[in-house]
Amino acid sequence: MLDVVIVGGGACGLALARGLAGAGVSFALYEARPRLGGRVLSVEDQSSGMRVDLGPTWFWPDTQPTITSLVKELGLTDFPQYDPGTALLLAFGDKKPETRMTPNLHSGARRLEGGMASLIEALTAAVPAEAIHLSSVLRAIADRGDHVELTFETEGETETVTAERAVLALPPRLLAEHLAFQPELDALSRNAMRSAPTWMAAQAKAVVGFSGAPAWRAEGHSGNAFATHEQAVLGEIFDACDAAGERAAIGGFFAFSPELREAFGGGMAMLIDSQFVQLFGKPLEAGGEQHIQDWAREPFTCATIDLTPPSEHPDYGDPLLRQAFWDGKLYLGGAETAREGGGYLEGALVAAERIRLRLLDQKETSTMISGEGATGEALNEASMARFREWVNAKRAPTFASYRQRLNFGLSNGQKEQITQRAMLGAMEAVLKEALAVLEGLPFDHSVVSVDKGRSDLTPLAQKAFDGFIQELLDGVIDYNRTSCALSNFPEEHKPSKDYLQVTLLDIAAAWKEFSLDANQVLLDKRVADQQATRSL
Structure with missing residues (x-):
């Protein structure tokens, strides 16, 4: 029997797996998607010749020590988000944008060379390949007294896995909506799960890559822009170039609601190109290679209740989500369970470390207790x-x-x-x-x-x-x-x-x-x- 089963191959699950592998704990990691990374998604852009991020993009060293230390430990290369220059404000759909000075708009944010997927790849490299199981959807989990039993669906086939402990490194709302617990968790804990919004779950992101250097920088613009009028497709726009500024890409978060994104799906590419041209002018008229990720359509990210997103960053870290269930056999992980950095990659890594320490302490305790007649x-x-x-x-x-x-x-x-x-x-x-x-x-x-x-x-x-x-x-x-x-x-x-x-x-x-x-x-x-x- 395994010591631990980890469900969820995002940053939290992989960081925990890396920690357990280093401590000699037997485990398996199951991920519902056919890829690892969860909400971290970096894709190849042929026009610019680099990977661009359609999920988390930044981390902030001044306020996020865990990911900052991990990036250094893993030997990853990071660089500052480009902010020098003017930002643009498009307040009216039929007028030209206004120019604004916005120094350090991203508050010291940094990016990773090769995209955030570089972090996922580095974590994965420390996990035995045979421990990773993709395209495996968790359908039920049961407390069997001295162990837990997990039921997965993999390509239409059902698989039952047993372990002494289980970690569900997934958004709590998804667990509350889709997973069958036996016995059911108490009402207060279920309510805490439903009350933890999955950060950015209803959001969509677009990145456009271009051949050549970033034309907006030559015009004195930082690449930052805001569109606040009612017809705006993208509400917040940012420079997504490489560290040297030699490979051009620009990204943005959608202002359109999930319903509008679906309704305008067929013409979305044209609308995005049109808004970029309206903001930055002729240099972008040739268009570029578009990449769009709508997280609201991701069944392994967005719960039904997440389609109504919070108006501001939620207060994460409900203590009920950080407790151990079923006499220490079940833990909840994921960015939304963390008190520090909740919702961000920082929170995912903080949650992983919290659970790692608990599991290793349990293993040490169990080893000591096993000696009868001592x-x-x-x-x-x-x-x-x-x-x-x-x-x-x-x-x-x-x-x-x-x-x-x-x-x-x-x-x-x-x-x-x-x-x-x-x-x-x-x-x-x-x-x-x-x-x-x-x-x-x-x-x-x-x-x-x-x-x-x-x-x-x-x-x-x-x-x-x-x-x-x-x-x-x-x-x-x-x-x-x-x-x-x-x-x-x-x-x-x-x-x-x-x-x-x-x-x-x-x-x-x-x-x-x-x-x-x-x-x-x-x-x-x-x-x-x-x-x-x-x-x-």
């Missing part, structure tokens, strides 16, 4: 592994406990410190449970030192909670700012730094009490073991 250091390691496993399993329930306490406070008329009380109560409850778990675990204290009244096991028990409080706090902040119920309580809706600081001080006091109590539990067990040994 004594000495082996017994202590196995027991601490069990404790870490228990703590990790409590991350999602503790956040759920916070929400329940918050709603209880609201329903009972509490008006002050609702967040503070709910978060502190949730943490105190889990720490109290943790003491009981520690008390029930076997340890061999004959190999444990005590220094100045502190057992050497105490720091290990504390370490099991690494990141726990911060993860809960992140979840609290994310949940509060999107909660309609808290919109009438500004201090709770968007807690200030001072409010959060007071809350964390309360939790720090609870943590200190837990640490002292945990140490005492371990010392008491040590004394009990010594007394039992003397009586033998």
Whole structure:
């Protein structure tokens, strides 16, 4: 049986696969499309002689450290998005465009030589070819107790795959709309999946390549343009040339809705050429080689609800999408599950790293737990592994406990410190449970030192909670700012730094009490073991 099955061969799935391959974990990756990359799509343009991006194009080093580090690690060549020169504004369909100065319009964005597919190719190169399965559509997934069972459809044939754990590195809305879970996920999690818009899913993009140098640069234009009139085909336009500016291409995002794109499908090429000529004049009259990608028509990208896109970038990273389901056997990945860089390639890579760490920690814990009849250091390691496993399993329930306490406070008329009380109560409850778990675990204290009244096991028990409080706090902040119920309580809706600081001080006091109590539990067990040994 495989350790892990990854579903989704986009940036998240491939980055996770690369990480697992490097750690010696057995896995398989299944992708519904006949190609890898997901929303990353770079195609060959014969006119310019380069690849152009019809999906994600940029990354921002100033705000996206994960992809920036990965690009460097993989040895990929990046270059700045071309911005020097004037931008154009076409506000009226029957008039000439206005000229505007817009320095650094793309805020330091950078592109990859060879297109974003270069990133996908580099990730794929680190994944064993036999682990990759294309054209395999996931139809159902079931919890079978000690493993998960996944049902795929591949070229009309049904295939069943089993693994200890599964990762669904796909847009959450697609999972909610198309995938059969057995047992079904809880209502709150299903709602969180439906509430996570698939970024750019309803968008379409066009890129036109030309032979020769970019004529617009010779005219002093950056290639950036905006068309705001009602008949505009492309709303936002940008320079898509190579790093040296010797190979010419220009791209744009459609202003037309998915319905209009379908209605004007037959004449779309002419409309695009006409708008480019209207913006940049005679140098573009000869036209070029057009490439159009309508993501709204991609069944493995766009859910039905995505056809009504959000008006601005959503607040991604709902904690319910970052929890482990089915007792740690099922994880959700993809860019929309990430708190940092949600929707972007950065978010996809952040999600992959989050899941990689969880899976490797589970594997290490399982290896330790498997040693029955252990004594000495082996017994202590196995027991601490069990404790870490228990703590990790409590991350999602503790956040759920916070929400329940918050709603209880609201329903009972509490008006002050609702967040503070709910978060502190949730943490105190889990720490109290943790003491009981520690008390029930076997340890061999004959190999444990005590220094100045502190057992050497105490720091290990504390370490099991690494990141726990911060993860809960992140979840609290994310949940509060999107909660309609808290919109009438500004201090709770968007807690200030001072409010959060007071809350964390309360939790720090609870943590200190837990640490002292945990140490005492371990010392008491040590004394009990010594007394039992003397009586033998």
